[in-house]
Amino acid sequence: MKQICVVGTGYVGLVTGTCFAELGNRVICLDINEEKVVRLQRGEIPIYEPGLEELVQRNVAAGRLRFTTHYAEAVPDADFCFIAVNTPSGAEGEADLGQVRAAAAALAPHLREEAIIVNKSTVPIGTADRVDHIVERHLPADKKGLRFGVVSNPEFLREGSALTDFTQTDRVVLGATRREDAEQVAELYAPLKCAVLITDPRTAEMIKYASNAFLATKISFINEVASVCERLGADVRIVAEGMGRDTRIGRAFLDAGLGWGGSCFPKDVKALAHMAAVSGCHPQLLRTVIEINKHQRHKVIQRLRDSLGTLEGQTVALLGLAFKPNTDDLREAPALEIAHLLLAEGAQLRAYDPVAMDNAARLLPEAYYARDAYDAVSGADAAVLVTDWNEFKQLDLVRLRERMVRPVLVDGRNVYEPAVARSAGFLYYAIGRGSPEDVK
Numbered sequence: 001m002k003q004i005c006v007v008g009t010g011y012v013g014l015v016t017g018t019c020f021a022e023l024g025n026r027v028i029c030l031d032i033n034e035e036k037v038v039r040l041q042r043g044e045i046p047i048y049e050p051g052l053e054e055l056v057q058r059n060v061a062a063g064r065l066r067f068t069t070h071y072a073e074a075v076p077d078a079d080f081c082f083i084a085v086n087t088p089s090g091a092e093g094e095a096d097l098g099q100v101r102a103a104a105a106a107l108a109p110h111l112r113e114e115a116i117i118v119n120k121s122t123v124p125i126g127t128a129d130r131v132d133h134i135v136e137r138h139l140p141a142d143k144k145g146l147r148f149g150v151v152s153n154p155e156f157l158r159e160g161s162a163l164t165d166f167t168q169t170d171r172v173v174l175g176a177t178r179r180e181d182a183e184q185v186a187e188l189y190a191p192l193k194c195a196v197l198i199t200d201p202r203t204a205e206m207i208k209y210a211s212n213a214f215l216a217t218k219i220s221f222i223n224e225v226a227s228v229c230e231r232l233g234a235d236v237r238i239v240a241e242g243m244g245r246d247t248r249i250g251r252a253f254l255d256a257g258l259g260w261g262g263s264c265f266p267k268d269v270k271a272l273a274h275m276a277a278v279s280g281c282h283p284q285l286l287r288t289v290i291e292i293n294k295h296q297r298h299k300v301i302q303r304l305r306d307s308l309g310t311l312e313g314q315t316v317a318l319l320g321l322a323f324k325p326n327t328d329d330l331r332e333a334p335a336l337e338i339a340h341l342l343l344a345e346g347a348q349l350r351a352y353d354p355v356a357m358d359n360a361a362r363l364l365p366e367a368y369y370a371r372d373a374y375d376a377v378s379g380a381d382a383a384v385l386v387t388d389w390n391e392f393k394q395l396d397l398v399r400l401r402e403r404m405v406r407p408v409l410v411d412g413r414n415v416y417e418p419a420v421a422r423s424a425g426f427l428y429y430a431i432g433r434g435s436p437e438d439v440k
Contacts, residue, residue: 001025002188005078007103009036009067011047011162011263011329012120012155013084018052019166021059023191028066028074040067048328048355051163075110080185083107083131084120084155093270095124104131108138116149116181122208122268124275128152128175128201149181152201154208159262160326171195175204209275212268213286218253219260220292226256226432227299236432237414256432258300258386258412259293261323261332296431297337300410301345303429304382307408312346315405317380319373320387321353321360328356330363334412335386339364352376354389374403382408388415397424 002025006017009031017029031037036046043060045053059065068074075081085099100121107117117135119128132150139146152175157165172189174196176182182198189196199207226236236256244251260266269286276283301311308314323333330336333356339349349367353360357369370376373395377383383404385392393415401407401424409416409426414433421428 002079003077004028004080004082004188005030005074006082006084006120007031007074007107008084008086008099008121009033009040009046010084010086011049011159012157013082014040014045014047014056015049015052015157015162015166016082016084016120016155018055018059018065019163020188021062021064022055023188024064025188026064027059028068028078030068030071030074032069034069037067037069048326049162050160050326055163071106071110075107075115076112078112078115080116080118080188081107081111082118082120082153087121087123087267087271089267089270093267093274095122095267095271095274097123097127097130100127100131101134104134105138108135109140109143111135111139111143111146111148114147114149116151116184118151118153118185119205120153120155122154122212122264122271123152123205124271125202125205125209127205128177149176149178149184150201151176151181151185152204153185154204156208156211159329160324167192169194171197173204173207174198175201177201209268209272212265213272213289215253216260216265216269216293217285217289219255220289222254222256223259223296223431224292229432230434233434234432235434239432256414257296257388258334258338258431259296261334262327262329263331266332297334297341299431300338300384300412301341303410304342304384304408307427307429308381308406310345311342313348314346314381315348315350315379316342317370317377317383317404318349318351318367319376319383319385319392320389321351322356322387325387325389328359330356330359335360336363338384338386339367350376350378350380353387354391374399378403380404381406382410384410384412385415386412388413397421397426401425 004020004025004027006013006029009029017027021027043057083103085103087095090096128150154173172194174182174185186196229236240254243249244254273283273286318335321335322328351367352370352373377400407426409428411430414430418428
């Protein structure tokens with residue numbers, strides 16, 4: 001059993017701390033947001049993540065998991081201090097390290113001898129060195145010369161499946177100047193029996209950015225192919241299946257649609273492009289990946305214009321608001337961008353999402369929030385399926401059509417079969433699912 005402090009109780013910090021507690025360690029999760037900590041102490045989870053609430057409550061009851069706002073309570077006995085705070089995008093796409101710097105400075109006065117600081121946040125190349133220098137600078141006089149380690153340990157958690165991603169991870173990446181520091185962190189993951197890659201800090205930091213940028217590139221690539229499929233009468237879903245059977249390519253992340261969003265891909269691709277540019281490289285591919293992704297949202301608006309003429313005064317229903325299923329996260333969500341574009345052209349909005357409507361109402365108060373998908377499309381001139389929640393896959397399309405004033409359905413996630421949707425009476429538009437008849 002180890003004593004672990006986790007600074008930050010967002011998706012990464014809360015999942016990491018809870019999972020380490022589940023593995024038998026004593027964990028204190030620290031956050032400077034007092035309201036959030038009070039809620040956590042009451043057993044309330046501030047984010048939607050399947051299975052997380054039950055896991056938190058079990059480990060709190062077992063005495064392995066606690067929450068605090070005080071560094072003096074969480075740090076002095078900790079063998080490992082994980083930094084898992086936000087690194088949002090700055091004005092030029094750079095990662096804002098303000099919270100990382102603040103955490104490192106606040107940890108320093110309370111560190112014990114031989115403690116290891118673990119960078120879990122997604123951070124620019126060279127951040128491990130910066131954290132080391134910040135801690136050294138903020139050590140009190142009586143602790144000068146204290147031996148501590150800094151290890152880069154990027155996370156690879158997907159919202160909606162974060163618990164599985166932690167417990168069944170395909171790899172743990174650790175970067176350290178001293179290999180023995182990385183090996184101590186590796187012992188924390190030993191019960192998972194997963195592959196561990198130990199390297200230097202800068203390489204570990206780059207692995208995270210390169211991984212996310214590559215996955216985002218796959219999505220933008222298939223969306224570019226989808227545009228060609230529409231023009232030439234091919235079906236991108238079958239194209240992706242044929243490509244994916246090649247083991248060199250793989251099927252994952254080849255689903256054409258409205259593009260990527262969330263807390264990771266947008267900021268990480270921009271941050272990598274920024275790092276490349278300021279270091280004298282020319283990140284043309286990364287910039288194009290971002291541009292293609294943004295264009296996918298505008299294509300929806302163009303589809304609606306083509307079908308409805310002017311959008312002024314038209315009612316459009318959005319089915320799904322979260323950036324992906326099984327989360328309530330709206331950061332960089334395609335639905336928000338589409339909503340703002342529609343509002344700018346004078347459209348009226350109706351919306352439904354299984355879990356994200358409370359969050360959406362604070363960001364998008366102009367919309368009417370429905371009790372279900374059928375209520376959302378009632379009286380609508382068009383509907384846009386934005387998030388492929390499972391419940392949307394089971395909708396009765398005939399009933400859906402009967403609730404609408406006009407039969408326009410834009411399927412932004414290719415959930416429905418075109419023939420089925422059209423037989424239900426819809427003017428149906430998918431992403432990249434052309435046919436020879438459409439070309440003629």
